[in-house]
Amino acid sequence: MSLPDEKLRAMISSRQFLFDLLDPKKTPRVPKAIRKTAHRLCKHWPFPFELEEMMGVYNADRVRDEDSQRNG
Numbered sequence: 187m188s189l190p191d192e193k194l195r196a197m198i199s200s201r202q203f204l205f206d207l208l209d210p211k212k213t214p215r216v217p218k219a220i221r222k223t224a225h226r227l228c229k230h231w232p233f234p235f236e237l238e239e240m241m242g243v244y245n246a247d248r249v250r251d252e253d254s255q256r257n258g
Contacts, residue, residue: 194241201231 188196206212207224232240 190241190245194237197232197237198234201228201234204228204231 204224204227207216208221208228210216
């Protein structure tokens with residue numbers, strides 16, 4: 187089971203990986219189709235501050251749900 191901060195770090199690392207795929211100096215000999223897919227995904231990938239915000243909402247919802255289950 188992943189902790190929320192581990193999930194956040196994985197998403198941030200994934201974003202960097204996609205951006206590295208776009209840079210021929212960092213990732214030479216990547217097929218054009220892969221670069222095109224990475225570009226399409228990067229256009230909609232959230233920024234780190236947006237991921238942190240989403241994780242905050244996720245954690246607040248989880249706490250609220252756990253409290254409501256305990257209090258029945």
